[in-house]
Amino acid sequence: MKKTAFSFDRVSFSHSNGKEALRNINISASAGEAIAIIGSSGSGKTSLLSLIATSLRPSSGSISVLNIDPWAISKRQLQRLRSQIGLVHQAAPIPPKQRVITAVLAGRLGQWPLWRSLLSLIYPVDIAGPESCLEKLGLADRLFDRCDRLSGGQLQRVGVARVLYQRPNILLADEPVSAMDPVLSDVTIQCLLEDARTRDACFVASLHAVDIALRWFPRIIGLRDGEVFFDLPAAQVSEDLLKQLYASERGVLPKQGSANI
Numbered sequence: 001m002k003k004t005a006f007s008f009d010r011v012s013f014s015h016s017n018g019k020e021a022l023r024n025i026n027i028s029a030s031a032g033e034a035i036a037i038i039g040s041s042g043s044g045k046t047s048l049l050s051l052i053a054t055s056l057r058p059s060s061g062s063i064s065v066l067n068i069d070p071w072a073i074s075k076r077q078l079q080r081l082r083s084q085i086g087l088v089h090q091a092a093p094i095p096p097k098q099r100v101i102t103a104v105l106a107g108r109l110g111q112w113p114l115w116r117s118l119l120s121l122i123y124p125v126d127i128a129g130p131e132s133c134l135e136k137l138g139l140a141d142r143l144f145d146r147c148d149r150l151s152g153g154q155l156q157r158v159g160v161a162r163v164l165y166q167r168p169n170i171l172l173a174d175e176p177v178s179a180m181d182p183v184l185s186d187v188t189i190q191c192l193l194e195d196a197r198t199r200d201a202c203f204v205a206s207l208h209a210v211d212i213a214l215r216w217f218p219r220i221i222g223l224r225d226g227e228v229f230f231d232l233p234a235a236q237v238s239e240d241l242l243k244q245l246y247a248s249e250r251g252v253l254p255k256q257g258s259a260n261i
């Protein structure tokens with residue numbers, strides 16, 4: 001039987017201003033699973049990924065990540081757990097003047113001893129590793145460029161390369177291809193899927209591009225107003241379900257056949 005990557009039991013989450021972002025979430029995922037999370041803007045996708053990443057704590061209910069309750073362990077144990085979770089952020093948190101190689105090396109900061117982490121910020125402690133991750137994404141020639149000389153889509157690929165270099169057991173990606181053209185989007189998603197599959201890691205991505213979600217991911221979770229609206233194999237996600245998922249509170253429906261909603 002596959003190991004559980006994470007599981008949520010009646011999880012709700014409210015932001016500090018009281019805004020309830022997620023309500024009564026019951027989901028779990030196994031090692032090696034690939035899941036796309038879809039839903040309209042504000043439906044709770046980023047909040048859900050942040051809870052799996054343990055960067056947010058549930059307001060109620062319980063979470064287990066890699067069979068550990070992240071909120072019942074010491075800070076040091078939590079740090080160790082986090083080093084096994086990789087998150088591609090919506091906008092990569094990369095200092096503008098940083099070199100691409102340093103940004104990719106940062107993927108392993110949580111796994112290295114302090115001296116090696118500090119050294120990696122001044123001098124590249126590994127070149128071949130970051131280069132091969134960037135190579136898969138067509139960016140190997142930008143290894144020593146400054147990040148502020150890259151386009152939005154290139155910067156997103158640096159964020160992806162960082163997570164590939166990290167080799168986490170849970171790979172999370174928040175809108176990882178939003179700044180990329182369709183061909184690069186497919187290449188990047190395939191690259192993340194392949195990496196997760198070969199290492200038996202669990203891969204969860206939030207996506208606005210429903211066509212990409214349905215094309216590449218076997219399991220789709222649809223979030224609506226902070227709740228799981230459906231959790232289905234991609235083949236069972238019908239046009240009608242998508243219409244209901246994206247129908248706003250004001251009753252505005254997407255156009256027929258719309259892929260990018």
Ligand SMILES: Nc1ncnc2c1ncn2[C@@H]1O[C@H](COP(=O)(O)OP(=O)(O)OP(=O)(O)O)[C@@H](O)[C@H]1O
Nearest residue numbers: 015016017019021040041042043044045046047048
């Ligand atoms: N820092 C915050 N403080 C207060 N409310 C927040 C905060 N971040 C998000 N929210 C609210 O929580 C809800 C869920 O937001 P979340 O970012 O998880 O949605 P999302 O589906 O990822 O949206 P998008 O597709 O636009 O990125 C929204 O109503 C949002 O306004």
